[in-house]
Each structure stands twice: as C-alpha cells, then as structure tokens.
Amino acid sequence: MTAGARAYGRTIAVAIALLLPGGPATAATPPVRAPAVRHPPATRDAAAPRPYPLAVALRSLSPAVVRHDGEVRISGTVTNTSGRRVTGARIGLRIGAAGAADTRGALAVHAGRTVLTRADGTELTAHTARLARLDAHAGRRFHLTVPVSGLGLEGAGAYPLTVTASGADGRVLGLTRGQLPVYPDGTALERLRTTALWPLTDVPHMEALTRRTGDDSVLPVFRDDALTAAFGPGGRLRRLVELGEDEPVTWAIDPDLIVQAQAMTRGYRVARTPGSSDPQEAGPGKGGKAAAGWLAALRKAVRGRDVIVLPYADPDLASLARRGDPALAALLRRASATGTAVVNRALDVRARDGLAWPAAGQLDAGIAGYARRLGLDTVLASGEGPGPYGASLVAGGATDDGAVALGGGSTALTYDATIASLLFRSHPAAGAAGEPARLALRQRLLAETLTAVRELPYAARDLVVVPPRRMPVGVARTLLSALAAGQEAGWLGASRFEVALREPEAGELRDSGGQPAGLRASELPPERLAAVARDRRRLRALAKVLSDARATVASVRAALARSVSTGWRGDAAGARAYQEGVARYLTASIASVRLVPKSRVVVTGGSATIPVTVANGLQQDLTGVELRVLSSRPERARAVDRAVAVRASRAVSRTVRVRVSAHANGPVRLTAQLYTRADGRPWGAPMTFTADVRSVPSGAVAFVAGGLGLIALAAALRLRTARRRAGGG
Numbered sequence: 188m189t190a191g192a193r194a195y196g197r198t199i200a201v202a203i204a205l206l207l208p209g210g211p212a213t214a215a216t217p218p219v220r221a222p223a224v225r226h227p228p229a230t231r232d233a234a235a236p237r238p239y240p241l242a243v244a245l246r247s248l249s250p251a252v253v254r255h256d257g258e259v260r261i262s263g264t265v266t267n268t269s270g271r272r273v274t275g276a277r278i279g280l281r282i283g284a285a286g287a288a289d290t291r292g293a294l295a296v297h298a299g300r301t302v303l304t305r306a307d308g309t310e311l312t313a314h315t316a317r318l319a320r321l322d323a324h325a326g327r328r329f330h331l332t333v334p335v336s337g338l339g340l341e342g343a344g345a346y347p348l349t350v351t352a353s354g355a356d357g358r359v360l361g362l363t364r365g366q367l368p369v370y371p372d373g374t375a376l377e378r379l380r381t382t383a384l385w386p387l388t389d390v391p392h393m394e395a396l397t398r399r400t401g402d403d404s405v406l407p408v409f410r411d412d413a414l415t416a417a418f419g420p421g422g423r424l425r426r427l428v429e430l431g432e433d434e435p436v437t438w439a440i441d442p443d444l445i446v447q448a449q450a451m452t453r454g455y456r457v458a459r460t461p462g463s464s465d466p467q468e469a470g471p472g473k474g475g476k477a478a479a480g481w482l483a484a485l486r487k488a489v490r491g492r493d494v495i496v497l498p499y500a501d502p503d504l505a506s507l508a509r510r511g512d513p514a515l516a517a518l519l520r521r522a523s524a525t526g527t528a529v530v531n532r533a534l535d536v537r538a539r540d541g542l543a544w545p546a547a548g549q550l551d552a553g554i555a556g557y558a559r560r561l562g563l564d565t566v567l568a569s570g571e572g573p574g575p576y577g578a579s580l581v582a583g584g585a586t587d588d589g590a591v592a593l594g595g596g597s598t599a600l601t602y603d604a605t606i607a608s609l610l611f612r613s614h615p616a617a618g619a620a621g622e623p624a625r626l627a628l629r630q631r632l633l634a635e636t637l638t639a640v641r642e643l644p645y646a647a648r649d650l651v652v653v654p655p656r657r658m659p660v661g662v663a664r665t666l667l668s669a670l671a672a673g674q675e676a677g678w679l680g681a682s683r684f685e686v687a688l689r690e691p692e693a694g695e696l697r698d699s700g701g702q703p704a705g706l707r708a709s710e711l712p713p714e715r716l717a718a719v720a721r722d723r724r725r726l727r728a729l730a731k732v733l734s735d736a737r738a739t740v741a742s743v744r745a746a747l748a749r750s751v752s753t754g755w756r757g758d759a760a761g762a763r764a765y766q767e768g769v770a771r772y773l774t775a776s777i778a779s780v781r782l783v784p785k786s787r788v789v790v791t792g793g794s795a796t797i798p799v800t801v802a803n804g805l806q807q808d809l810t811g812v813e814l815r816v817l818s819s820r821p822e823r824a825r826a827v828d829r830a831v832a833v834r835a836s837r838a839v840s841r842t843v844r845v846r847v848s849a850h851a852n853g854p855v856r857l858t859a860q861l862y863t864r865a866d867g868r869p870w871g872a873p874m875t876f877t878a879d880v881r882s883v884p885s886g887a888v889a890f891v892a893g894g895l896g897l898i899a900l901a902a903a904l905r906l907r908t909a910r911r912r913a914g915g916g
Contacts, residue, residue, distance in 0.1 A: 240269035241276070241321070241352045241361030244623040248348075251672040252633060253340070253369045259333050263623075265318060265352050265361065266326040275355035276318040278329045281308040282367065285344025308349065311337060318352065338367075343374045343678075344641060345634035365627060366634035370676040376644040378680035379636060382687045383652040383670060385436035387427060387485075388501050389417065390657075390754040390761065393447050395746035395769045397738065398456055398466035399806040399837070405738045407450045408469045410461035410768065414447060415474030418481035425481055426660045432488035434667055435681035439542070442526025443500040443749060445533050451478035462768025464775040466806070486534050493684050494538040498561060499526035500748040501656070505549045506711040507751060508557035512720035515751065516560045522748045523561060539684070541565055546753050547706060548604060548653075552696050555597050565688065567653060570601035589649040590691030598691050602651035606635055610654045615661035625665045632669035640678045649687045650679075656753065709756045718766055719750045725773045731865040732780060732811035739776075739807075743769065779804025780812065782859055782874040783840065790824060790880045796844040797878065799859050803835035810834055812861045812870055816845045819856035824849040824880050826857075833861070849880045 245263040253259065261280070267273055314333040321327060331350070340346065345368050352361040396408040417424040424444075431438065456469035463469070499522035507515060527540045543558035548569025558566050591599045613628045615621035636650065654666060673679030726743045730736040746769045755762035783800035790797070799816070803809040812833045816826040827846040835841035845859075855878045861870040 238268070239359070239361040240267065240271070240273065242266045242268050243278075243350055243352050243361045243363040245350060245363055245365055245626055246619075246622040248365060248367075248626060248630065251368070251629060251668070252676045253335055253338075253367060253371075254676055255372050256335050259335060259338065259367070261331040261333070261350065262329065263350065263363070264326055264328055265321065267321040267323055270323045272323060273318075273321040273354070273360065276321065276352055276360060278316040278318060278331055279310045279312070279351045279353055280314060280331060280333060281310050281349040281351065282338050282340070283308040283347035283349070285341065285346050285369070308347070310351065310353075311339075313337060340369050343370050343376070343637070345369075345637050363623075366630040368630070368633040368637050368672075368676070370637065370678055374677065376640050376678055377647055378678060379640050379648055379650045380682035380686060381636075381650045381652060381670060381673075381679050382682050382684050383436045383666065384439045384495075384654065385427070385431045385434075385663075386439045386441075386497075386654060386656050386658060387424060387444055388439075388441040388497070388656045388754065389414070389424065389444055390758070391443065391500060391746075391749035391752055391765060393443075393450060393455075393745070393749070394458060394462070395743045395772045396458065396464065396466050396469070397742050397806070398469060404454075405742075406454055406456050407742065408456045408458050408466055409447075409451075409472060410458055410765070412457045412472055412474060414451065415472070415477050418448065418451075418474060419477035420480075422477075423657075423660055425477075425484065427658065427663055428481065428484045428488050430660070430663050430667060432484075436667075437493040437495060437684045438489050439495045439497055439544070440530060440538070441497045441499075441501045442523075442530045443745065443752075445482070445530055446526070446745065448478040448482050449529075449533060451475050452482070462764055462771060464768075464771040482533065489534055489536055494530070494534065494536045495542050495684065496523075496527045496530045496538045496540045497542060497544060498523040498563065500745070500752045501544070501754060502561075502748065502751045503711055503753040503756060504543055504545045504554055504557055504561075505706075506716065508551075508553040509710065510713040511557075511716045511751070513560075514720055514723060515716070515747075516557065518723055518744060519748055519751075520561050522744060542567065544653075544656075544753075546709070546756055548602065548607070549706065550599060550696065555593055555595075555599075555696065559595060559597055564596055565598050565600055567651075568599040568601050569604040569607070570651075589651075590688045591694035592691040593694060593696060598688060599694070600651060600687060602653040603635075603639075606632060606650075607653045609635070610652075610658075610662055610666065613662055613665070614659060615665070617661065621661050625661055628662070628665045629669045629672070632666065633673055636669075636673055637678055649682065651687055711751060711755060711762060712759070715762060715766055716751065718770060719747055722750075722766075722770055722773055723747055725777065728863070728868070728870075729773065729776055731863045732809060732870065733805065734808035734810040743773065776805060777871070780809060780861070781871050782861060784874055785876045787877045787879065790847055790849050790878050791882045792849070794827070794846065794848050797847050797857070798842050798844055799874075800840050800842050801833050801835055801861070802840045803837065805837055807837045808835065809837075809841075811864050813864050814843050814845065815860055815862060816847075817858045817860070819858075820853075823851040823853060824855040824857075824878055830862070832864070847878070852880050852882070854879055 243263060243265055245261065247260070247262045249260045265278070311333060314331065314337060316329055316331050318327060318329065345366050348365045348367045350363050350365070351359050354360050392409050392411060392414050394408045394410050398406045398408060400406060416422050419425060451472060451474050454475065455472040456466065457472045459468045459470065498519060502519055523540065527538060530536070530538050541562060541564045543561070543563040543566040545554050545566065548567060550566055550568040555566060589601065591601065593599055609628060609631060613624060615624035615628065639650070652666070654662060670679060674681060726740065726747070730740050733739060750762070750766045750769060755765070779802070781802050783802050788797050797816070799814060801809070801814065813830040814833055815830050818825045824847055827848050831843050831845055833841065833843055856875060857878050858873050858875045860873040862868060863870055
C-alpha cells in the first residue's frame with residue numbers, strides 16, 4: 188500500500204479496536220495509536236463527560252456495498268445502561284464524506300469515551316425511527332431503512348456511517364459507527380489482485396514419547412486430545428476446511444498438522460500428564476474417526492487449488508535467527524523436506540514450499556539469512572513502512588505492494604499490515620453475540636480495500652491478505668464475506684499466489700534501529716533454544732545404541748522441531764512445558780540403559796568369569812553398546828577381554844560375563860563402563876566394585892614375583908645407562 192493507504196488503515200485499526208471486543212494489542216502485533224484530534228473548546232460537560240446512557244450496536248447492514256439505487260437497511264439493538272427510564276428517543280443516521288480525513292476526524296477519544304464530532308456528518312432528519320420507552324437496563328431492537336438517493340453520496344468511496352440514539356431535545360444519548368462502501372455499477376477502477384492466505388496451523392500436540400505394543404507396532408503419545416474436537420464436526424480446523432472449500436484462497440498448511448492427523452487415524456495414546464516420560468501411563472486416544480474425516484474433507488477442499496507447505500511445525504524464525512543454535516537449522520531443513528513429501532502424498536497435491544512466515548511480518552537481514560539456510564526463498568513481510576524488527580524494506584517502485592527481490596536468491600512478499608492487524612485483533616463471539624463485531628470487521632475490510640483502490644485507480648496492483656495463524660472461525664467467515672462482496676462489486680479480483688511473486692522489484696533491507704519490547708518479550712528465550720540444541724545432541728547419542736533407531740529418531744526430531752514452533756509465541760509456560768517433556772523423555776531413555784550396581788565379587792583360581800548386569804529399560808533391543816572392565820591392579824588381576832558386546836532384549840536385564848585372569852591374592856578395584864560401539868564414547872556412569880582374588884596357585888604367584896623382579900631389573904639398567912651418558916656429557 189502507499190503511505191496514504193497505510194495512514195488510512197491505521198485510522199481504521201484504531202476505530203475497530205474501539206468497536207470490536209478483544210483487549211489490547213498482543214506481543215505479536217504492534218499497537219496502533221490513535222491520531223491526534225483537535226477538540227473544541229472545553230466546556231463543563233467536556234471536562235467531566237459521563238458515559239452515554241444508551242448503548243447502540245449494529246447487527247445488520249444491507250447491502251454490504253451500495254452499487255445502485257434502492258434502500259439501505261440497518262438493524263441493531265439499543266440498551267439502556269443507565270438506571271433511569273428513557274422516553275421520546277429516536278434512531279438517526281449520519282453519513283460523512285468519503286475519504287480518510289473524514290474518518291480520522293470522526294473519531295475523538297475524550298476522557299475515556301468516544302464523543303461525537305462535526306465530521307460525523309449531518310443527521311438525515313427525514314429518515315429516523317422512534318424508540319418506544321426504554322426502562323432501566325432494558326434493550327430493544329431497531330430497524331432503519333433509508334433510500335440510497337437520500338444519503339447524499341458522491342460516487343465511489345468508503346463513507347463513515349454513524350447511527351445515533353438521540354433524545355427529544357436532540358442530545359446524543361448513544362452511538363455506534365461503521366463504514367458504508369459505495370461502488371456504483373459501471374465504475375471502472377483497476378481491480379486489486381487479491382491473494383488471501385488460508386492457514387491451517389495449531390499448537391503442537393504430539394509428544395516425543397511413543398509406546399510399543401505386543402505386535403511391535405509403535406503408537407505415538409499426545410500431550411492432550413484437543414485435536415479430536417478441532418477436527419470433529421463444528422471444530423475450528425474442520426470449519427476452516429469447510430469454509431475454504433470452493434473459495435479462491437491459497438492454503439498454507441503446517442505439515443505437522445497432517446502428520447498428527449495421520450497418527451490419530453492409525454491409533455494413538457494420550458498422556459495422563461502432559462510431558463510424562465512413561466508411555467505406560469498413557470490412555471487410548473478417541474479422535475481417530477474425527478481425524479480421518481478431517482483429512483478426507485481437506486483432500487477434497489484443496490483439489491485444484493493453490494497449496495503452500497509451511498516449514499515443519501511452523502518454526503519461530505525470528506527467535507531462531509537471533510538466538511538459535513546454528514545446528515538446529517539442519518534439523519529444521521530436513522524436517523521440512525520430509526513434511527512437504529507427507530503433504531503431497533496425504534492430499535494428492537503438488538504443493539509449493541520454500542515460504543518463510545516470520546511472526547508479525549518481522550524481517551531483517553538475520554531473518555532473511557536464516558530462512559535461506561532452511562531452504563526458504565520467499566519471506567512474508569509486513570508492508571507497513573519501517574519494519575517492526577529494526578529494519579525497513581525499500582523497493583525501487585512507487586508502492587511497496589507485491590514482491591521485492593532482496594538478493595542472494597531471497598524474495599520478500601509484502602502483505603497488507605493494516606488488514607492483518609484488523610483480522611488479528613478481531614475475536615467475534617459465536618452466534619448472535621458476535622454479530623456486531625463481525626459486521627464491523629466486514630465493513631472496515633471493505634472500506635480499507637476500496638480506499639486503497641481509489642488511491643491508484645488505474646494501476647495494476649497486488650494485495651496479499653494474511654490472517655492470524657490460528658484463525659478463528661468467525662474471522663474466517665467474515666474475511667470470505669468481505670472478499671466476496673468486493674469481488675462482486677468489482678474492485679477486488681481473486682489472484683493466485685504465484686501472480687503476486689511475478690516480476691519482483693529490486694530492493695534491499697535497511698537497518699532502521701530499535702526493536703519493540705513486546706516482540707522481543709514474546710520470542711523464545713535463548714535458554715529454551717539452547718536446551719533444544721542440547722536435546723538434539725542427546726538424541727544422536729541415544730540413536731547409536733538402538734537396534735532400530737528410525738522410529739525413535741523420527742519421533743524425537745519432530746518433537747524438537749515442535750519445540751521451536753511459532754505456536755508457542757506468547758505462551759512461555761507452554762513452550763517450557765513441552766520442551767521439558769522432550770528432555771525428560773530423552774533423560775529417561777538414556778538412563779534406562781545402565782549397569783546394575785554391585786559391591787563385591789570373589790575370584791578363585793587363576794582365571795574366572797565375572798558377571799556384570801546391564802539393564803535395558805528401552806522399548807526395543809539394545810545392540811549398540813559394549814562393556815569394558817579396567818583393573819586398578821592389573822599385575823594382580825585384569826580383564827582378558829578388552830570389550831564385550833552387549834545385546835539385550837527390550838525391557839529386560841542382561842548379564843554379561845567378563846573373563847578375568849588373576850595372578851595374586853588380595854582385593855582389586857574393578858571399574859565397568861559401557862561404551863557406544865559406533866564411536867567408542869562412554870555411556871552412562873561407570874560402576875566400580877571390588878574383586879577378592881583367592882586361592883591363586885603358587886606357580887602363578889611365583890610368576891608374578893618373577894615378573895616384578897624383571898621389571899625392577901630393567902629399571903635399574905635404564906638408570907645406570909642414563910648416569911653414564913650424563914657423566915660423558
């Protein structure tokens with residue numbers, strides 16, 4: 188968008204923040220400040236205003252876009268919030284002039300409440316509706332019908348609309364605002380090519396933990412069973428699939444969601460306590476049928492449509508670029524390649540990959556570079572002037588719409604930040620309670636896009652719409668409604684993702700300094716990322732001792748990728764709990780292969796075997812370790828075998844016998860240690876015990892004594908030779 192469109196969009200964002208439910212801006216979206224408004228001279232009422240006694244809410248506005256003569260029908264509710272009866276009130280309508288200036292002027296925040304200003308326009312006194320008596324705290328529906336010819340419209344544009352409840356004396360008792368887009372039939376402005384992303388993502392649910400059954404199949408363990416409801420009829424993910432079917436949207440799918448759905452259809456378990464390290468405590472999951480139905484519906488919905496595969500588990504690129512261990516990039520790149528193949532097979536599509544989606548559209552040189560390391564050549568970036576992450580995206584053209592080539596094989600695809608902010612902030616409730624919020628959002632989306640078209644009415648331009656990652660159903664339905672109305676009216680045109688990427692302008696990233704504290708606070712902390720990198724190294728060690736490491740390695744690698752998911756943004760407790768669950772599983776797995784302690788054994792005779800017990804608590808056979816025993820007094824007793832291979836069936840203890848040769852009676856300290864056969868590294872803690880050597884034959888004792896004598900003689904000869912050389916020098 189151009190600078191003017193962005194300024195108008197920021198004003199709309201302020202208005203919707205006041206009109207829609209949902210609290211202040213979260214860390215993922217920078218707050219939008221209201222423009223300064225010059226107030227009329229202060230009066231006694233202005234100095235100490237009181238809330239309006241009547242609350243006005245719009246519930247319907249038809250048509251959504253005025254295109255020809257006819258009528259505009261408005262309905263809503265008026266609620267008496269005061270403790271007094273109100274009589275003689277009426278509902279009226281004011282229409283402002285089309286354009287950003289009127290919208291900015293119409294909004295004034297004074298002492299904590301919105302007050303009416305001149306820019307609300309003149310009331311259409313010929314078209315009002317009387318309200319019957321309103322008792323204290325009572326509510327009433329109203330309907331208002333106004334002919335288009337009586338609105339005083341002056342052509343295409345977004346007109347601020349104010350519905351007021353006024354008393355018999357003309358004093359405003361309550362009001363609400365909206366937008367009335369007007370696009371008369373025959374208006375021939377250039378359509379705005381619109382690419383709308385349709386994300387299917389969720390927070391991670393599947394653990395690293397797996398459970399092997401009697402027939403040697405592997406069942407995944409989920410930390411909860413929340414996906415059963417989400418995939419089932421009426422669930423968020425199911426409704427998103429149903430709403431997106433047959434719509435010209437670009438599906439953006441986290442492959443981990445497909446992996447989890449497939450795992451549910453094949454049978455899974457649900458942990459009694461999230462993060463548990465004991466698979467035996469997990470109970471059966473109940474969402475197999477719901478997951479199968481969701482996959483079938485999704486397969487049908489994406490047939491012939493644009494599909495983008497996000498990086499596996501949707502990693503938090505900004506956190507990783509700033510604080511992540513470089514070794515994690517290799518793990519994420521491998522996981523993403525696997526994820527693309529999974530989506531293509533499961534949905535029977537040829538999906539596009541290589542798209543990076545940093546949280547809040549953050550983009551700087553570090554994020555762009557990290558995306559390239561993951562094999563991601565396209566980065567979704569906020570198009571709102573200076574970026575929120577200490578850098579600005581500068582293109583050579585007149586606008587910052589569409590694609591910008593950054594060099595090094597990277598392309599930034601800018602999306603409309605104002606629309607993204609409106610969609611992110613809106614949380615309409617389900618059913619009738621959410622009607623006012625959904626209506627306000629629809630009209631403001633239409634107003635924003637129409638104003639953008641009017642700024643450059645004959646230029647071919649692209650608009651990329653990026654909703655929240657975990658888009659609520661109410662927002663999804665409203666977005667589709669707004670896009671359909673704009674397309675039907677004629678100023679929006681559905682477009683494919685690759686069209687927005689065509690012919691990117693040359694550009695660059697420039698450091699603009701500063702990083703908002705809110706965005707930094709929501710990042711994954713460096714200690715969490717360091718713990719994930721440490722878990723990756725421990726997984727590599729664990730894999731070396733397993734007879735069949737593939738299932739375990741795949742499960743834990745996927746969990747490590749989920750540990751750095753963008754889904755954990757703003758949920759530090761959830762991120763910590765999930766990562767610690769992965770760490771506990773690895774710790775328990777590694778600790779389950781150990782030496783069983785013993786304190787003393789007796790060795791009789793010149794040779795014997797010493798039993799050493801190895802416990803295997805894993806759910807599969809142990810094959811990758813060997814046992815070595817070292818003696819503190821090798822001249823008295825030592826192990827004959829340098830290393831003894833250890834093989835133990837799953838969940839059993841195996842006794843390994845080590846041959847020992849003894850040469851002298853007495854106690855000897857022996858130390859047993861497991862080592863990985865792949866690289867000879869120590870495994871677990873060593874185990875030290877005492878061997879009492881008894882009844883060694885005299886010949887063996889003499890042999891030992893003779894050996895000691897020879898050692899002493901050799902030492903004396905060496906000392907004598909050294910003295911001679913020193914004397915000669």
